[in-house]
Amino acid sequence: MGKRKISGGEFVFQVCMVILFSLLFLSCAYPFYYVFIASISNPEAANRAMITFYPLQPTLDNYRQVLRLNGMSKAFVVSLSRTVIGTAVTMFFTSILAYTLTKRELPLRRLFYSIAIVSMYINAGLIPWYLTMRMIGLKDNFFVYILPYAVSAYCMILIKTYMESVSAGIEESAMIDGAGYFLIFWKIIIPICKPVLAAVIVFTAVGQWNQWTDNLLLVNNMDLRTMQMILMEYLNQATNIANQARTGGAGAISGSAISPFTIRMTITMVVTVPILVVYPFMQKYFISGIMIGSIKG
Amino acid sequence: MGVKMSRGRRTLLFMTVPSILLVLVFSYLPIFGWVYTFFDYRIGYRLLNCEFVGLDNLIYAFSDPYIMTVILNTLIISVLGLSGLPLAGIIAILLSEVRGKKFKKVVQTVITVPNFISWIIIYSIMFSLFSNDGMLTVVFRQMTGNMDSTTTLLTNLGTAKLFMVMTNIWKTVGYNSIIFFAAITGIDSQLYDAASVDGAGRWQKIWHITIPGLLPTFITLLIISVGGILNNGFEQYYVFVNPMIQRNIEVVDYYVYRIGMLQNDITVSTAVSMVKSFISVVLVFGVNRLSKTLLGQSIM
Incomplete structure (x- = not known):
């Protein structure tokens, strides 16, 4: 970049922008940084002094403790399983639907398409949904984390749009060789659609990891508890203690010993980090996903 | 069907x-649950053994004066939340005027993160900053010299709605600004060059080129938001609600949960969500038609 002459007004403008956006940046970055430094602070030190910009007596003890917490490793396995299996299932059923809906030969194509699209706009409501899930045996069942998300109409549109944009020529030549639709879908279409599938995979996976209302409403079984829910339980505990303190309860002091603030921050960290890890991959797909989505969404 | 199908079509x-069946089971089957509204249903009974009461439950649900508070909360919070859209547009416009490419990229990346974090995590962070012992609460009290105060943002009734709106904007504004950013990239750069030749300054270019260029995106997003005006979402309110502020932030989505799941009043909860669904569908199709006639573009 060659040095261009910058006028005084322009200089002032750029400085103002840098200040403005640095503040915006901080409002988003600092909260996460705060959780991080709290998670590596010594619990006693954090009780005595306030954490602001740097960790107090840095230690990894919180992480060691959190990993040993009851049910934590199990919840991690549940969250990871629902993310991996759920994403795979969603990809399969959604992309296969996207593929067949591009085929004019599909009987009842318009009806199927309408069924899929209208599903985005209808919502029976919480209780009817709850009762239905219970009726079909998904209460306290791992599959309640998987099956309801198996077909995403929104992702189907993204994939279908992409499939329609790639050339149909390759497919026809495969057809002449006698390959059936499924084989073509599996061996030819899926590899071609890698870019859009990658985008959808990342978004689905993040959605799965973040999902917790199904756990709250339909799963009481401790063995099927997700990471998000464990964090929620610790937060409920902390909220109750805070409310007791407000109403002048004497239990507040003994309460703070139950779950130190640093432990809560460490769990928050453990639940957040997987998102931050896939985030750079996800960002690549923002624009393309948004562009298709904002037109058709 | 009678018609013989070729092997390929079969x-x-x-x-x-299989995919269509999954859609039917998980999106359409629950709709049959609406029949509960028309019976005097109690948990543990079979629906067939319950008395048919027609619209009684529906009338009962909406004769409760509290539901008006809930609907009002919902509308106020949604309407205030609309301010997030122009804010996202302004962020996109100003950020695109910044010269440092690296700086721009870093800011864009970081302000989008909150959109992909669950409400539980966000509540955990907000709680650590804004609760009674929260870092920012303490700093604020030290600054104002008001150390005996017990009000916090999480429990203050007066500011509760605003706090909900601000948190939601904080979570989504970065992501929305990326949408506007993409739209700015799509504006023909020749327009700017021509304007520069004519001696237009930065603000003139923004006013006469960028803003008109962003208008279609803005209107599309606005229409989608209006269509979803009753959907504040359940998650944010579930995590933030507490007895001190419930009256001011209880929205339809949370009310349906509280009545149905916590008070086990299945019929009333179903009645409310049924009416909500009807209004939502009418709104979505209505605004879509409006967009077709006014803008000549369908958003669906």
């Missing part, structure tokens, strides 16, 4: 049916 049908 394969296609076999490939489609």
Whole structure:
């Protein structure tokens, strides 16, 4: 970049922008940084002094403790399983639907398409949904984390749009060789659609990891508890203690010993980090996903 | 069907049916749950053994004066939340005027993160900053010299709605600004060059080129938001609600949960969500038609 002459007004403008956006940046970055430094602070030190910009007596003890917490490793396995299996299932059923809906030969194509699209706009409501899930045996069942998300109409549109944009020529030549639709879908279409599938995979996976209302409403079984829910339980505990303190309860002091603030921050960290890890991959797909989505969404 | 299908068509049908069945079961089957509204249903009873009461539950649900508070909360919070859209547009416009490419990229990346974090995590962070012992609460009290105060943002009734709106904007504004950013990239750069030749300054270019260029995106997003005006979402309110502020932030989505799941009043909860669904569908299709006639573009 060659040095261009910058006028005084322009200089002032750029400085103002840098200040403005640095503040915006901080409002988003600092909260996460705060959780991080709290998670590596010594619990006693954090009780005595306030954490602001740097960790107090840095230690990894919180992480060691959190990993040993009851049910934590199990919840991690549940969250990871629902993310991996759920994403795979969603990809399969959604992309296969996207593929067949591009085929004019599909009987009842318009009806199927309408069924899929209208599903985005209808919502029976919480209780009817709850009762239905219970009726079909998904209460306290791992599959309640998987099956309801198996077909995403929104992702189907993204994939279908992409499939329609790639050339149909390759497919026809495969057809002449006698390959059936499924084989073509599996061996030819899926590899071609890698870019859009990658985008959808990342978004689905993040959605799965973040999902917790199904756990709250339909799963009481401790063995099927997700990471998000464990964090929620610790937060409920902390909220109750805070409310007791407000109403002048004497239990507040003994309460703070139950779950130190640093432990809560460490769990928050453990639940957040997987998102931050896939985030750079996800960002690549923002624009393309948004562009298709904002037109058709 | 009578018509003989070729092998290929049959394969296609076999490939489609499982996915369609999943959609039917998880999106359409629950709609039959609406029948509960028309019976005097109690948990543990079979629906067939319950008395048919017609619209009684519906009338009962909406004769409760508290539901008006809930609907009002919902509308106020949604309407205030609309301010997030122009804010996202302004962020996109100003950020695109910044010269440092690296700086721009870093800011964009970081302000989008909160959109992909669950409300539980966000509540955990907000709680650590804004609760009674929260870092920012303490700093604020030290600054104002008001150390005996017990009000916090999380428990203050007066500012509760605003706090909900601000948190939601904080979570989504970065992501929305990326949408506007993409739209700015799509504006023909020749327009700017021509304007520069004519001696237009930065603000003139923004006013006469960028803003008109962003208007379609803005209106599309606005229409989608209006269509979803009753959907504040359940998650944010579930995590933030507490007895001190419930009255001011209880929205339809949370009310339906509280009545149905916590108070086990299945019929009333179903009645409310049924009416909500009707209004939402009418709104979505209505605004879509409006957009077609006014803008000549369908958003669906």
